[in-house]
Amino acid sequence: MLPDKCSVKEEGKGCVNPPEFIVSIISGSDEYMVGLTCKKHKEIVSGKIGILQKEGKMHEGNVSFSPVKAVGTDCVHGDSDDFVQIDMNRSKN
Numbered sequence: 859m860l861p862d863k864c865s866v867k868e869e870g871k872g873c874v875n876p877p878e879f880i881v882s883i884i885s886g887s888d889e890y891m892v893g894l895t896c897k898k899h900k901e902i903v904s905g906k907i908g909i910l911q912k913e914g915k916m917h918e919g920n921v922s923f924s925p926v927k928a929v930g931t932d933c934v935h936g937d938s939d940d941f942v943q944i945d946m947n948r949s950k951n
Contacts, residue, residue: 860926864896866903873899877926883907885919892916894926 860880864873877894881903895903900923910916 861894864899865893866895866899875899879923880926881907882922882924883911883917883919884922885917888917888919889922890917890919895923 860877862876864875864877866873873896875896875898878896879894879900880891881893881895882889882891892907893903904921904923907916907921911918
């Protein structure tokens with residue numbers, strides 16, 4: 859399960875937009891999930907990660923933005939209310 863909101867805070871207030879991308883850092887054969895973001899905050903998150911990497915506070919590697927996708931399994935069932943926030947017709951970035 860993922861949080862239902864973007865993980866960015868502006869002026870101490872959390873973003874109310876639903877997450878659109880899983881943010882991770884790919885370093886060699888490893889990948890580290892570092893957060894979630896909406897489209898509005900994608901560039902801000904990328905810039906902040908770059909700063910943290912230069913300061914040695916975050917793993918070196920390429921920043922990856924993977925679109926959030928709705929998934930169902932035998933043990934996780936979703937109804938139509940669970941998928942309202944996810945726009946499956948959005949183009950990949």
